[in-house]
Amino acid sequence: MSAAPQPDDTAATGTDAAAPAARGGLPALAGLAGLPTQTVARAWGNVRDWATHGHLADTRRMPRLPIHLGDGYTVHRYEPTAPVDPALAPLLLVPPLGAPDFAFDLRRGASLVEDLLATGREIFIVTYDATGRAAGRRGLELWVDEIVPAALFAIADRHADQPVHLAGWSLGGLFTLLAAASGVSGAPIRSVTAFASPVDVSAVPLVAPFRSVAEYTGGRVFSAAYRTLGSFPATAVKWAFQLTSVERYLTKPVTLATHLDDRELLEQIEAVDTLMANMTAYPGRAFGQLYHHVIRGNDLAQDELRLAGRPVRLADVDVPVLLIAGADDVIAPVAAVERATELLTASPDLRFVVRPGGHLGVLAGRRARENSWSDLQAFLADHDRE
Template identity: 90%
Template sequence: MTAEQQPPAPTSGPSLPALADGPARTVSRIGENLWDCVTHGHLADTRRMPRLPVLLGDGYTVHRYEPTVPVDPALAPLLLVPPLGAPDFAFDLRRGASLVEDLLATGREIFIVTYDATGPGAGRRGLELWVDEILPAALYAVAAKHDDAPVHLAGWSLGGLFTLLTAASGVSGAPIRSVTAFASPVDVSAVPLVAPFRSVAEYTGGRIFSTAYRTLGSFPATAVKWAFQLTSVERYLTKPVTLATHLDDRELLEQIEAVDLLMASMTAYPGRAFGQIYHHVIRSNDLAEDRLALAGRPVRLADVDVPVLLVAGADDVIAPVAAVERATELLTGSPDLRFVVHPGGHLGVLAGRRAREHSWRDLEAFLADHDH
């Protein structure tokens, strides 16, 4: 089996003379960027960090990223958990803006669980499958490679909620060392964009959306993409102006390109899982009241008994600060509960240009504090 890796990134084309004055240097950078874009069709290096599967499950796969430096046995392994709907390469967005690349450079072993959103039976998978089966199986598989020692968990968006709920569920006894949730909204009443949907649900008893996802079997990928874009309408409307006025800013152009690729790679939400999110999270806000029930039993955040790091984006409209912070009032059993707010929106706080100096440093410090 070969590691997953895309062809090497193109080299830069010829540059204009680097003259002493600022305007000339700007023109030079613009020329380089335009040359590379025209010649190679892109600027961003979006090759994925190589990884190999270590567990093939029913509708999911656990991968181990290939180390880039010698593995440090003193560092506990970390399992990354992406959300439904968004591609897993949010953790590995591009070279220079990849949390995976950054963590591998510390000598820590990094694993990730990925889902098959289109395979047989995908539409019938509910949240209990992720909480009670998929994540525990992934954790046991990783722990088995490390003398059955507990594993760090880190998730983004809904993936972060999966990590919290897995730690709260007592069904599997999964070996969890700590949990980190990036941009994971616990209280949807604090999410302005959800308010119209909650009003419609209350007025109709939830029938309109229930009929839609049952008929389609899922929440379509196109709708997922629109939902993300709706949260950043201003950015999309001003994108042409931003590009035109920042042709000399290579890093910004690369980031925009990589984010556009992520948006184009959205997948559908499984129908049953979306139905549960709609009824129990959006409509009833059960998570915020710590009364969520899965498979007929309560799964309470108050039962989480491992260290937890909650990361909120200061500009996030999908998971506003208040929606994330609500969890601090519910995670009463955690022996080390940390809540931090950093620059960025829903994706930016995880993979933005400022994440390396902010949220990634908090994550690495938190993991180091609980490696033993």
């Protein structure tokens, strides 16, 4: 449940330096005969810049500093780019497992973090350590009951104990919803926004073959695999999401060759390649829980999920919620996301919108600013005051 590249998807590198060249590079100038002079000039300029600099996209990270170090996780605060507005409540971003956290911080000019900082809002993000012996033993309850709440308390401590907005993408969105549903921590949550977070996996075509195999084998095949490996490997995560857009991968050389004059599209493709190259492994125990309770049992859709031996029900979420689905998302189809609207019965302000883009595109696509980002900004503004 993380990102698959789609035409309007963007991402950024995992370092503060500019990204290396996209794998495979740009094709040679060919097939431009007969095109307008201006088109040829733009295409030539893009190829020249790529040849000179080794990349086109500016994927430097927005500066951030750690404010809280935990066992296997870190809470960071992004450095403000505009005067901080005390009337705007802070926002904590929650990335999914498997995908790099920099999906929120895209190439310059196309970054949700950059866009939010420009409004004067303080932005924080929690990141996870996916390596080490202990990582494989971490279950979903760790994120729901410990990591997300600890991050919220760390931020609230800096803001006179005021509640904090939460926004997550994909599995990160489910973490935010479940953290709000769990009453264990008493975390100070002001609102929750979930981008492309599938609640009903029966509506996800990609999952259907896995559910069939699980039914036939009683779940033993996948259980044996992740227990033996200790995790769901990063390479497997990458392959799984590439399968969701295999046609686009096959036609990528043609897309590059026929869009050499489209600088923004070329930057976008390059950034998505960087994202895919930085996928990480799913911790073994967490993947096992996802497999048995979400993929195989579809417990979330029935609001019957149990963590650490107790029920964690979306019906208990009593804060405002914004659900954003991607119109072209094959990992979290509209129906899979919309199912949550039938379960979040206690939310005082429940909003559901469908916006252009795929799984990553709805969060980070070229049309996100005027669509999902605008929805988020309006929702946060409506709930900045308690």
